[in-house]
Amino acid sequence: MSTSAQGPTSDESLTPVRWGVLGASNFALTVSLPGMKRGPLTQLAALASRDIGKARDAARSLGIPKAYGSYDELLDDPEIDAVYNPLPNHLHVTWTARAARAGKHVLCEKPIALSAKDAEALVDVQRETGKLIAEAFMIRNHPQWQQARDWVRGGQIGDLVSVQAAFSYFNRDATNIRNKKEVGGGALYDIGCYAVNTSRFLFGREPVRAIALVERDPEFGTDRVTSGLVDYGGAHLTFTCSTQAVAYQRVNALGTRGRLEIEIPFNAPADRPCKVFLDDGSTLNCSSARVTSFPTVDQYHLQSEAFSRAIRTGSPVENSIEVAVDNMRVIDALFRSVESGRWERL
Numbered sequence: 001m002s003t004s005a006q007g008p009t010s011d012e013s014l015t016p017v018r019w020g021v022l023g024a025s026n027f028a029l030t031v032s033l034p035g036m037k038r039g040p041l042t043q044l045a046a047l048a049s050r051d052i053g054k055a056r057d058a059a060r061s062l063g064i065p066k067a068y069g070s071y072d073e074l075l076d077d078p079e080i081d082a083v084y085n086p087l088p089n090h091l092h093v094t095w096t097a098r099a100a101r102a103g104k105h106v107l108c109e110k111p112i113a114l115s116a117k118d119a120e121a122l123v124d125v126q127r128e129t130g131k132l133i134a135e136a137f138m139i140r141n142h143p144q145w146q147q148a149r150d151w152v153r154g155g156q157i158g159d160l161v162s163v164q165a166a167f168s169y170f171n172r173d174a175t176n177i178r179n180k181k182e183v184g185g186g187a188l189y190d191i192g193c194y195a196v197n198t199s200r201f202l203f204g205r206e207p208v209r210a211i212a213l214v215e216r217d218p219e220f221g222t223d224r225v226t227s228g229l230v231d232y233g234g235a236h237l238t239f240t241c242s243t244q245a246v247a248y249q250r251v252n253a254l255g256t257r258g259r260l261e262i263e264i265p266f267n268a269p270a271d272r273p274c275k276v277f278l279d280d281g282s283t284l285n286c287s288s289a290r291v292t293s294f295p296t297v298d299q300y301h302l303q304s305e306a307f308s309r310a311i312r313t314g315s316p317v318e319n320s321i322e323v324a325v326d327n328m329r330v331i332d333a334l335f336r337s338v339e340s341g342r343w344e345r346l
Contacts, residue, residue: 024058035300041308048074089184135324157255165195186222195239
């Protein structure tokens, strides 16, 4: 059985938000920015790099009118309303704070910080400046995740007792920032954070304790395989993430009367529909699963439009800075447990 679900639409009567982009990473140029530039509320107005030639090339490739040879030049531009920060992880807090203090709203890539303490500093910055700061977990804006949450909250699978997540890819490039420990590389920061975030999204509450097991790369020092168990008080998240395993991702949510399975939970394709399976468990070969197919959307487009709309209307965002701090508290506890060898309370 197959059904369809529609994504949210934009209010085109609102004035577009003029965005500036910090950096010219391959991820931003090929994944997030092409989606962002499609939105009527999201106007990509400027891009900055420490290399002006790189900034000009990147801006030209995306049709962005302004290019700057430093991040500060972009922040000094009075025509920029909001900043997208996809810089390396260790630069997230510093440049998010500087952007907000320069009068810009900020959407910062995940993880927003390398510790909850550092993330908490951005709560103070938001309070000080009055500017909106959010963490870019684009998945929360995708209709498949919003439908999954609605099913869980509506009791479609009974009581949610377990979320099981896997996320992996293979990358042993020593020059890649994901393999550099000093800048916040490693599996948990890069992709394990998705398992934590989405389990909190589905459970609708915060966990009480966590424990993890890590296998580190002998050359890089980063966690290349991390498995975790997070206790939600009578319900659990179990996950494995890896930067050195076959490319794979899947989320299963098990309830007392059914389960839901998200086929491509994190890197949802922008060029074809996504599927979620809702199964009452009456057959073990999954033939009893009902398939919901979601029309093709770009989750980065949806995310930037939602953030722009929040700027213009004051509507809430899915992953506010306060939500981001709580995500970092779980990640902190997982890393502490690796050192202590025991459960760590949040």
